[in-house]
Amino acid sequence: MGDKSRTLPVDPNLPRWVCQNCRQSLCVVGVDSYADKFLNEFSSRSGMQGSSINGASSVLGSTRMDNSFVLLPKQKPQPQGMPPRPRGGAGHLDISQPGKTMEESFVVVYKSESTSDGGGTHLPSAEGGSNGHLQPHNSGFHSTITVLKRAFEIATTQTQVEQPLCLECMRVLSDKLDKEVEDVNRDIEAYEACLKRLEGESRDVLSEADFLKEKLKIEEEERKLEAAIEETEKQKAEVNAELKELDLKSSRFKELEERYWHEYNNFQFQLISHQEERDAILAKIEVSQAHLELLKRTNVLNDAFPICQEGEFGTINNFRLGRLPKVPVEWDEINAAWGQACLLLHTMCQYFRPKFQYRIKIIPMGSYPRIMDSSNTTYELFGPVNLFWSTRYDKAMTLFATCLKDFAEFAHSKDGENNIPPDKQFKLPYKIENDKVGNYSITQSFNKQENWTKALKYTLCDLKWALFWFIGNTNFQPLSSAPSHAEVPDVGSLYLKHGTES
Numbered sequence: 001m002g003d004k005s006r007t008l009p010v011d012p013n014l015p016r017w018v019c020q021n022c023r024q025s026l027c028v029v030g031v032d033s034y035a036d037k038f039l040n041e042f043s044s045r046s047g048m049q050g051s052s053i054n055g056a057s058s059v060l061g062s063t064r065m066d067n068s069f070v071l072l073p074k075q076k077p078q079p080q081g082m083p084p085r086p087r088g089g090a091g092h093l094d095i096s097q098p099g100k101t102m103e104e105s106f107v108v109v110y111k112s113e114s115t116s117d118g119g120g121t122h123l124p125s126a127e128g129g130s131n132g133h134l135q136p137h138n139s140g141f142h143s144t145i146t147v148l149k150r151a152f153e154i155a156t157t158q159t160q161v162e163q164p165l166c167l168e169c170m171r172v173l174s175d176k177l178d179k180e181v182e183d184v185n186r187d188i189e190a191y192e193a194c195l196k197r198l199e200g201e202s203r204d205v206l207s208e209a210d211f212l213k214e215k216l217k218i219e220e221e222e223r224k225l226e227a228a229i230e231e232t233e234k235q236k237a238e239v240n241a242e243l244k245e246l247d248l249k250s251s252r253f254k255e256l257e258e259r260y261w262h263e264y265n266n267f268q269f270q271l272i273s274h275q276e277e278r279d280a281i282l283a284k285i286e287v288s289q290a291h292l293e294l295l296k297r298t299n300v301l302n303d304a305f306p307i308c309q310e311g312e313f314g315t316i317n318n319f320r321l322g323r324l325p326k327v328p329v330e331w332d333e334i335n336a337a338w339g340q341a342c343l344l345l346h347t348m349c350q351y352f353r354p355k356f357q358y359r360i361k362i363i364p365m366g367s368y369p370r371i372m373d374s375s376n377t378t379y380e381l382f383g384p385v386n387l388f389w390s391t392r393y394d395k396a397m398t399l400f401a402t403c404l405k406d407f408a409e410f411a412h413s414k415d416g417e418n419n420i421p422p423d424k425q426f427k428l429p430y431k432i433e434n435d436k437v438g439n440y441s442i443t444q445s446f447n448k449q450e451n452w453t454k455a456l457k458y459t460l461c462d463l464k465w466a467l468f469w470f471i472g473n474t475n476f477q478p479l480s481s482a483p484s485h486a487e488v489p490d491v492g493s494l495y496l497k498h499g500t501e502s
Helices: 031-046 048-058 141-159 167-200 208-297 299-306 331-352 391-417 451-472 491-495
Strands: 065-070 108-111 309-312 313-316 319-321 359-361 371-374 378-380
Touching: 031 167, 167 309, 208 319, 299 309, 299 451, 313 331, 313 451, 319 331, 331 359, 331 391, 331 451, 331 491, 371 391
Parallel strands: none
Antiparallel strands: 065 108, 309 313, 313 319, 359 371, 371 378
8 A cells, every 4th residue: 555646556446445534535556466465474483384375375366255354362361441553554564473373363364155065165275386375367356355454454443543544644543643652651650650659558457445436437427418419509509599580580681681672772763853954944044044044134125226337437226328420329228217216215305204394206107207397287207309499398308307316315314313523424425516526517418429428428327326315224134234434435436346345
C-alpha cells in the first residue's frame, strides 16, 4: 500500500481502496507478493508444516473460496482503557510469535469444494509446488482480494481503527496510540505507588467495645445528618414554593411590562402625531401672520392706483396723461387716465367728509369723468377736444387742480391739529395757483403740448403725494408704515421707478 502521490504500477483489475481517515484514494500494488509474505510469516511464526502452506497456496490459487477465517493468538491481558496495538509496523501486522504452538497461535482454514470427488471438504496436499510460496499466476483475483480484506479486518481489530489507512494517517495514529500508552503507563505507575504505600501503612484493629462506641457515634452523626437532610428538604420545599410564587410574579411583571411598553409606544405615537399637527398649525399660523403683516403693509389705493412716470409722461395705472407732437397718445388712453385720477381723488375726499368741505365735486364715471363746481355746473373731463377751443375741458382740468389744492390745505390743517412740526406738515411739492401747476398751465387751449403734458405730470405727482399723506393718516395702513414728509427728499424720486410704493 502507498500514498496517492507515489507513482507505482497499478493493476487495473484491482479495486480502489480509500483511506478511512482522510478519504484519499489508495493504490494497492504487489498484491501477490504481499500474500506470499503474509503466508510465509504465517507459516514461520506458527510452525505449520509445508503441506499446510502448500495446501493454503493451492486453495488461494483455486477458483472458488467460500469461507476463510483467522484465529488470533492469545495475548496478555492489557490494562483497562488501553487500546490494543499492532505488534508490527505500519506496513504489516504481526499475527503471531515464533515458538508458540498451533493452539496458542492461529489456524487458517480454507474451505473449498472439490469438483472431482463430488464436493468433499479437505485440505489439499502439497503436490504441485516445490516451495511454500503463493504463485501469482496460479492465484485467482477473488482469492487475492479476500486475503487483502482479511488482512484489513485483522488490522482493524487490532488497532480499533478502520482500515486501510494511508502512511501519513498511520503515522498520526501511531503517534496518538504511543501517547495514550505513555499516559496509561504513568497511571499504572501511580496506582502501583499508591498500592505500595497502602500496604506499608500499619493497621490498627479496634476492640469490640471501641468498635461499638465508634458505631454509636457514627449512628448519632447519621441521625443528625438525616435530621439536617429533612430540614434541608423542608427548606428546599419552601424555597421551591417561593420560587414558583416568584416565577408567577415575574410572569405577571413581564405582562405588565409588555403592556406598559405597548401603551408607551402608543402614547409616543400619539404624542409625535400631536407634535406634528401642532407644528403644522404653528407653521400655518406663522404663514398667516406673515401674510397678515403683508396685507397690513399693503395699501389698497396705492395698489389700485399706481402713479409713476414713463419718459415725459406721467402715468396712472399705466395710462399716459398728456400728448406730445412726436408721441400722439390716443384720447381713449388720456380719458382712462383722467378717470383713474378722478376716482382716486374722489375716494380720498369722500373719506374725510363732512370735515372736509367738498365744494368741488368729482363725478368719476370710468373713462368719462365729470367735474361739478360750487354752482352745480358740470364740466366734461374727457376728449377728444379741439386744440384751439376746449373751454369746458380746460375748466374741468382747472377744477380738478383746485379740488386737489383744497384737499392739500385740509391735510395741512389736519397735521397742525395733530401737533406735527411746521416743517413736516403736509404741502404739495408743486404749487397750484388757479390753472397753473408748478408754473405750467394745465389748460390745453393755446398751450404747447409739451407744457400741457408737463403740467399734467406735476398734477399726478401732487396727487401721489396726497395719496401718501392719506395712507399715513387713515385706516388703510398704519401710520408707521407711511413715509413722513422728511423721508422724501426729492419729488422727482417718485417717478424713478414704475409702480413706486410708500
